[in-house]
Amino acid sequence: MRNSAFAFLLLLAAAVLLSAAAFASVNQNANSSTTTNRNQNDSRQMSAPTPDFSKNTWELPDNADKTKNPVPTSEESIAKGKELYLERTKGNCIFCHGETGSGNQENLPRLRRKPADISNKERMSSMTDGEVFWKISKGITGIMPAGEKRLTEEERWHVVNYVRTLAKEPAKP
Numbered sequence: 587m588r589n590s591a592f593a594f595l596l597l598l599a600a601a602v603l604l605s606a607a608a609f610a611s612v613n614q615n616a617n618s619s620t621t622t623n624r625n626q627n628d629s630r631q632m633s634a635p636t637p638d639f640s641k642n643t644w645e646l647p648d649n650a651d652k653t654k655n656p657v658p659t660s661e662e663s664i665a666k667g668k669e670l671y672l673e674r675t676k677g678n679c680i681f682c683h684g685e686t687g688s689g690n691q692e693n694l695p696r697l698r699r700k701p702a703d704i705s706n707k708e709r710m711s712s713m714t715d716g717e718v719f720w721k722i723s724k725g726i727t728g729i730m731p732a733g734e735k736r737l738t739e740e741e742r743w744h745v746v747n748y749v750r751t752l753a754k755e756p757a758k759p
């Protein structure tokens with residue numbers, strides 16, 4: 587009798603520990619996008635000399651803009667692109683560019699550089715799909731992550747197709 591009570595207590599303790607561990611990891615996930623950013627800030631404060639990202643810019647292959655989009659735009663492709671644009675563990679474009687592409691106001695104070703307004707039709711129509719693809723693929727060191735690390739080539743083309751749908755005429759002043 588005593589033994590089984592003891593075993594029961596042990597089981598109970600194990601259950602409590604397991605759920606605490608599960609809760610901790612859920613919590614970590616919930617914070618992951620913000621912690622990435624915070625960690626960068628922390629390391630900037632702690633490790634001198636501070637890297638200077640302010641002059642960094644696109645480093646695209648020659649003729650990047652000539653690259654043809656192999657994925658025809660379709661409702662399906664746009665839907666996939668949207669999912670990737672929003673998904674924290676994939677594109678996470680929303681973190682900087684916001685849902686509409688005009689910039690995530692909430693995160694702006696934490697960003698090293700103000701994100702380009704990718705909802706601006708004039709600006710976006712001056713770029714070929716190829717150029718947008720390479721910008722998403724390579725990013726800018728310290729400024730915009732290289733999408734090729736977390737998105738397959740095909741996924742990046744879906745994102746290009748989705749980003750095209752964000753371009754709107756500029757709002758009237």
Ligand code: HEC
Nearest residue numbers: 677678679681682699700701702718721722729730731733
């Ligand atoms: C950490 C913030 C950040 C994230 C995340 C991010 N971007 Fe950017 N993006 C920027 C900044 C800043 C610029 C402007 C860079 C510059 O031109 O100086 C930019 C520029 C761009 C441009 C080029 C616009 C132009 O006019 O040249 C495109 C297209 C773009 N981003 C798309 C995306 C997509 C799609 C994603 C997700 C896969 C993404 N970005 C993720 C910060 C970000």
